[in-house]
Amino acid sequence: MELSKNFEPQAIENKWYQQWLDKGYFKSVPDERDAYTIVMPPPNVTGVLHMGHALNNTIQDILIRRARMEGKNACWVPGTDHASIATEAKVVGMLRERGITKSSLSREEFLSYAWEWKEKYGGIILQQLKKLGFSLDWDRTSFTMDKDYYASVIKVFVQLHDKGIIYRGKRMINWDTKALTALSDEEVIRKETKQKLYHLQYAIDGSDEKITIATVRPETIMGDSAIAVHPDDERYKHLHGKFAIVPLIDRLIPIITDDYVTMDFGTGALKVTPAHDMNDNMLGQKHGLEVIDIFNDDGTLGEAAQIYIGLDRFAARKKIVIELEEKNYLIKTEEYTSEVGYSERTDTVVEPRLSLQWWLSMKEISKPALKDVMEEEIKFYPAKFKNLYRHWMENIKDWCISRQLWWGHRIPAWYDGEGNYVVAETKEEAIEKFAEKNIKVNPENIKQDEDCLDTWFSSWLWPFEVFKGYSDPGNKEVKYYYPTNTLVTAPEIIFFWVARMIMAGEEFMKEKPFDAVYFTGIVRDKLGRKMSKSLGNSPDLLGLIGQYGADAVRFGVMISSPAGNDILFDEAALEQGRNFNNKMWNALKLVKMWEGRKANSNEPLANSFALQWFENRLNEVKKEVASMMQQFRLSEALKTIYSLIWDDFCSWYLEWVKPGFEQPIDAGIYKKTTEFFTELMQLLHPFMPFVTEEIYHLLDERNDDLCVKQLAETAAVDEALLQKGSLLKNIISGLRDIRNKQQLKPKETIELFIDAENKGVYDGIENLLSKQVNANSISFTNATVADAISAVIGKDKFYIKTEKPIDTANQKQDLEKELIHLKGFLTSVEKKLGNEKFVANAKPEVLALEQKKKADAETKIKVIEESLAAL
């Protein structure tokens, strides 16, 4: 069979993925093996595949494929999140394009559009994930609004309400004036924003005096309920208990004192607007102030504002500033920068306002979850996120879980129209509950809450509810798969999701949801900028897969992704992956070329060192990789395998066993070589599944699939043999360097003389040495060889005779350089050994090592000095 010049990923990716699916390798059912379970963080149904998904899921696939090859029952569960607010925004946008407004639709009509949208676009991202070869158990695909899942979310709400953990309350919330919904604190992004600090004069009632306050929100003065000053502030002491007059609307407000006020900020006088500021609200409660909400839901000014009614808050600000200035209330404007909260979804400035919402009390429910992580029942990789987690958990606030949206799980609260409500799964149950409370209701008047739940109130159940652990407690599946093994996710959602999953796991399963959390970095461009639509630096992933191949993309994101660090994405890494594919492909071509030329040679031992050395090297790396995988050092594991294949296998081993041009290869060596190749492919397979599967099948067409080939036990490593290999490689490189410096062409042969300290070291490697440095003879000697280039490598002295005249100057320079280095080194070692305290305190093995270093350096110096003298 003729193999193509280069590896062609496009030709084989679909073939293998289809075969893996057809053979059901990714399917998992409980059995007697150990489970290895990962639930995929469900992407939003609005999502399209981007680098973050590629990174995140490649890591999961590596862990899952490795576990599968280790003989575990690997189960990786896919799914999508309904993404309440994000999806609703998309659907509203789609409707707008069709000329339909949400307000013109009934809830049912809107939801049918939303479902239509979800059916059409919601599965795209999962289809895209298949292109990267991810070994997900597709039969288990879940959705946070599947019928059963939906029912569980409702049940959870009722259960927590009955337990008193969920309550309804009017409190300050973050209001999104565009999406027209409340947001949780986590959905508010604080950004430094340039603003203006306006100094406004309020007249004092019954006096000619004025008091000046500073504010960044002059449009809220109509909502003012007081002016607060510090009780000890001498400037204002005479005003305590007096009233000020709000400009433009001439309302009287009291001047109150509170030590919350900072005397040296602004003017030391603060306008208090309890309806539109978290702190002012706190002050308002303390002092029993009136709450005047001057805004409509959409951020325009309402009736209560009295002026500029219907105008947007920012437009109103401009107009009011002009009016205040005209009427001499504005006396100063300062540039001022502070943090302003923006909605994560709509990027509009969040309006703090008092609102009746549903809340989840976090205090008790968070305790076991904090313990899990602090006591390492759940291990975080990297561990630094433990601190972050602890800090958040210890300062946790109640979670606002209601959203004024339709796309999501509708809150199971029922109102009788008379100001009473109950929480129940169905209307029927609600009627019963009303009855229990002795509230007479007319079933016709009972209305369900219009709001739905925060998206995260459903996804926090994900690790067990994908196995129906809540709806069908103790079922076979949840018992087998839960707790899951590893969660792989971005640190950005540690509070949104990770923390809450742990709480839900402990609350509903009485058990942690996973053993370990691996936090990936954020994918940035090569300049370190976050990937974003506006910067246009987000690469077209499907395009890159087409261009470089899925394996190269997987290689590229993994090689530049050390655990816990952000990854700087650079297409060069993909090129490296593609080149790696070709390297392996070409090695395969070489081996396949030998296939027809096998012969039983009488002298297979001639090459036995190469075999033994590589076998040990392979075992050594297998052990290293196993240990790195355990510690989630995936990037390092990949680098190690890469170097094993490229350097040790291709550059050294294959060159050592390679027969001469058109010469036969020993059958035993051929067999061993294909075995090594197979093991390499197996080791690499979790990282690069397609190319390895393809090569594996081409190595031997009788092979079953690599995807499910079980890893064998690793044999012990012979250190001495590895050391001998290193020595041989050093000598070869050293002699090649000399050949380079003497400008010897590859074809020009040399005669090699070795003045060896111990000739035995060269047993079994002489022929490899002569082959690799193109020597037509090797002799051992104890005398100086005339007219030869000399070099010291290791502890031995080498003489090279060639046809060409020797460049002595060059050689002398090299030796002298080496001598200076060695002498410097020797001095440092001697200094150490001359230090009594070192000799007294250092561990014996350290001392012995230093003594050995000294002796070695001394011999080398001696040998080099001899060589120099002979020049």
Place this chain on the structure above:
RNA sequence: GGGAGUUUAGCUCAGUUGGUUUAGAGCAUCUGCCUUACAAGCAGAGGGUCACAGGUUCGAGCCCUGUAACUCCCACCA
């Protein structure tokens, strides 16, 4: 304002309880090679007072103190 992290070669990073050369890798660079698997390649080389200043120690990239720069998280100074 509080907290965490980072700072090692041109770039991206290893460096695991302080002791294996006078600090390693990949990429990039330079030199020589179209050598019969691979020029998307081969062979070789150069490149770092480990951010800075002190300290502890026989010995510090690693431990301690301080400084600087950058990054991230949290927080109610209008």
